[in-house]
Each structure stands twice: as C-alpha cells, then as structure tokens.
Amino acid sequence: xxxxxxxxxxxxxxxxxxxxxxxxxxxxxxxxxxxxxxxxxxxxxxxxxxxxxxxxxxxxxxxxxxxxxxxxxxxxxxxxxxxxxxxxxxxxxxxxxxxxxxxxxxxxxxxxxxxxxxxxxxxxxxxxxxxxxxxxxxxxxxxxxxxxxxxxxxxxxxxxxxxxxxxxxxxxxxxxxxxxxxxxxxxxxxxxxxxxxxxxxxxxxxxxxxxxxxxxxxxxxxxxxxxxxxxxxxxxxxxxxxxxxxxxxxxxxxxxxxxxxxxxxxxxxxxxxxxxxxxxxxxxxxxxxxxxxxxxxxxxxxxxxxxxxxxxxxxxxxxxxxxxxxxxxxxxxxxxxxxxxxxxxxxxxxxxxxxxxxxxxxxxxxxxxxxxxxxxxxxxxxxxxxxxxxxxxxxxxxxxxxxxxxxxx
Numbered sequence: 001x002x003x004x005x006x007x008x009x010x011x012x013x014x015x016x017x018x019x020x021x022x023x024x025x026x027x028x029x030x031x032x033x034x035x036x037x038x039x040x041x042x043x044x045x046x047x048x049x050x051x052x053x054x055x056x057x058x059x060x061x062x063x064x065x066x067x068x069x070x071x072x073x074x075x076x077x078x079x080x081x082x083x084x085x086x087x088x089x090x091x092x093x094x095x096x097x098x099x100x101x102x103x104x105x106x107x108x109x110x111x112x113x114x115x116x117x118x119x120x121x122x123x124x125x126x127x128x129x130x131x132x133x134x135x136x137x138x139x140x141x142x143x144x145x146x147x148x149x150x151x152x153x154x155x156x157x158x159x160x161x162x163x164x165x166x167x168x169x170x171x172x173x174x175x176x177x178x179x180x181x182x183x184x185x186x187x188x189x190x191x192x193x194x195x196x197x198x199x200x201x202x203x204x205x206x207x208x209x210x211x212x213x214x215x216x217x218x219x220x221x222x223x224x225x226x227x228x229x230x231x232x233x234x235x236x237x238x239x240x241x242x243x244x245x246x247x248x249x250x251x252x253x254x255x256x257x258x259x260x261x262x263x264x265x266x267x268x269x270x271x272x273x274x275x276x277x278x279x280x281x282x283x284x285x286x287x288x289x290x291x292x293x294x295x296x297x298x299x300x301x302x303x304x305x306x307x308x309x310x311x312x313x314x315x316x317x318x319x320x321x322x323x324x325x326x327x328x329x330x331x332x333x334x335x336x337x338x339x340x341x342x343x344x345x346x347x348x349x350x351x352x353x354x355x356x357x358x359x360x361x362x363x364x365x366x367x368x369x370x371x372x373x374x375x376x377x378x379x380x381x382x383x384x385x386x387x388x389x390x391x392x393x394x395x396x397x398x399x400x401x402x403x404x405x406x407x408x409x
Contacts, residue, residue, distance in 0.1 A: 023069035024389035026118040027166030028255060028341070032212045034304040036343035036388045042406050043346065045358050045370025050404040053392060055376075056093025057399050059086055061104075062112025062129075063164075063383040066394050066401070069119045070138055072096055075396065076113035076126055078104035083113050083128040085136060090390065093401060097141030102132035106162045110381075112398070114164035114208075123190065125174050129162035131155055133176060135193060145193035149178035149186070153198060156180035156205045158227035159251055164208040168222070170235065177224055179206025185224055185233050197238030204228040207252035208300075214258040217280045225265050227252045230276065232263075232285070244276045244287035254298045254312075257305040257323070262290070264310055264323050268299030273310075275326050291326030295319065300383060301339035304347065309363050311347060312340045318349060320363055329363040335371055343388040350374075350386040350395065376400055 060077020131149035149155035155178030183198030266273035272294035303312030320329035336351030
C-alpha cells in the first residue's frame, strides 16, 4: 500500500524531532513579547557554550537587533557615510542588499542605530536614530517611501539619546511614536507613508519603548509607554481609549506586557514597575493603578511574561514578579544586567558586558544551565537584544553578528 505524499511529509517532519522553526520578523518576535515558540532546543549548554554556526561583519555601528524571515536577516547600522538598512543571507551572512536611510551619528557617547527592522510581506519598515522612517522592498532593498518624524510630524523626544523605537506594521498601517504637540502616536499608510491619523488627545514626548497590540475587554488596541503615561489607542481612529499617568525618569525603554486586562510596565533609573487594571463600562474606559513598587526596575533589556509572572533583569540581578499583585518572587544574580528572551522553557540572558546565560526560572527561583562569554567583544555595551529563531541564537555586537546553533542533537 502506497502512502499519499502528504502523509510522507508529515512522517518526515515528526521524525526530524520538531516542527519547522519560526521566523522572527520584528522586535521581540512575532508577538512582540520576547517569546519564541520553537522546540527541540538545548536545555543545557556545554562549558564552552553552544557551537558557533557562522559569523559575519559589515553591519556598521549601533545597537540594532535583527529580524529574520524570507531567508534573510535584516538589521540597521552606521557606515561612514550614513545609516543603512541591511539584508544578509540567513544561511551564511553573505550580503544581499543595503540601502542608505539617512545620516550617521547620534548621541556622542553612543552613536549608531538603535531600532530593529519590521518585516511584513514584501515590506521592511525601519527607523533610524535621526527620526527617518522608511519603507523598503524586502527583496531588493529599493526605497518605497521615507518620512521624518521631526520634520513631517512635529516629533519630540523625552531626552537626547535619539529615536530607538522599532516601528509596528499592522495591516495597511505603520504605527510609530513621534511624540510632541502634534500627537504622541502616529499611523502612516503602509504603501505611501502618508498620515492616516495622529493622536490629537495624547501629546506626550516620545520615550524609547515600542508599540504593542493587545485585546482588552474584547477590544483590539495599540498600547504604548512614554515618560509621562501609558495608554491604549483605537487602531482605526487614533482616539485615546484610556490613559494612566506613570512618571518615568531620564529614559523609559522597556516594552509593556499585557495579561488579560492588566498592563505591566517597568523602567530604570530607580523608577521600578507598575500594574494597571483596564476597565470598561459601556463606552467609557478607565485605568486604575494596582501597584507601584521597585520589585523590578528594568533599564533597557525588556521583560518576558510567562504563566502570569514577569521575568527580567533589574540592575545586576535577574528577577521574577507576579503580574497580578506586583509581588517579588525572587531576585538572584546571574550573568548581569541585560536583555532577555524566552524559548523552549529557557530564558536567554545577554548581559550588557558580554556574558550570555541559559536560565530555567519559575516563581520558586532560578537555575543556570550554562553560560559563555561572547568572543570578539567590541568594547561597546552589548545592548542589542538576543534573538532565538530557526534553531539559532543571534548576537549582534556593533559591526559583528554571531550565530550559534542551539538545537538539541
């Protein structure tokens, strides 16, 4: 008896040990939550760390992370003559295209690009440090349109480290945060770059956080954090649904996380974390603060929500907080202050000074399952967030990209 081709394919897929790996098409992954759905990854690292699959250089200066899809890796970086978007081969890092977006430079101590490209279908949307937002053809790198958040939309930032947000692509809209009197949040036509709406009733300066999509009380909405507040916005009209005052200091960076109708935010410089309960009666929305404490004060590495608990670095410790009440579960030392993603039951912590650790964590505590020191360190802070996709761990360090095989053999 012959097996139909589809059954042969299914058998082959399962015999390989795990289903095909997922892409990582934007900042913090498909859902902007820092979580990879991949399985079949190493649960313990050897003493020397996972095996290096390949490395490449030529990506320029800056702190941008990577997006991975279409068989390509996308990122941003500064070359001598300007800031560029790059596409390289997912197989070996060989160049595919590069497109100049604007001028190079930025903050005097930390020059270079900061944000991660967003890839959706045939489009790549990028934002450089000088507020140039552009849409490119994902295959060729050809420029489709370009705007400037300062010149075209009255943008204003809360402090001087330049624009760092990773734009959101949502259907036919590109959503980004210029900040300022003309409106905190902005939606652009994906095909033309023309303004669809800008929030007339929300005028905070922009921080460094990136917009997320959440559904609360049955209503889909954009949620963003600034140095003054956290708010939910109607995707179709740009009207403010709810807003809660939340004062940050110096630079407010981490992306919010949401569970049901609880919105959790955190930032550094001694501010800590807050939980807000979002409610709706009839057509009226409200946001009430559940807690405000210093259980976790994440500077820039982001936090990850797993099974009702938030995990991430706070100073030199790795911490866990109950999202419902803000209570601290644990605070333990690991590789150091840094950025966190989650895949296959493990947290990947990349410390800003170089070490990378594999962690198992629950509300009961933390256990390391390996760590290694990144080779060929640039000497700059290792701020680009790690990425786990296609069975690989991706570490960007200025001009260099290191790619490690983290599949269980």
